[in-house]
Amino acid sequence: MRTAFDQIGLLPRQLWTNRVLDEARETADPICLVRLFGIHPRIAVKYVQTAHPDKALPRIR
Known part of the structure; x- marks a missing residue:
């Protein structure tokens, strides 16, 4: 799996962050x-x- 991420130049964390932001x-x-x-x-x-x-958005305490 790491090879696939290395080929596209992304880290798994970056992909996850982009998914949450989307x-x-x-x-x-x-x-x-x-x-x-x-x-x-x-x-x-x-x-x-x-x-x-x-x-x-309201602040969360």
């Missing part, structure tokens, strides 16, 4: 990202804010 662009819902990818809510909010800088 989903954030589509849904703009941090809860969906938490459920789908199992990430922390604060991280999910950061992805949504990156994907939609024009939309303000």
Whole structure:
């Protein structure tokens, strides 16, 4: 599997990050990202804010 990633010049982490960001662009819902990818809510909010800088989300404590 590593050979395939080396051939295209990507790391698995980069691919995963791009996938999460793409989903954030589509849904703009941090809860969906938490459920789908199992990430922390604060991280999910950061992805949504990156994907939609024009939309303000409430802060998570």
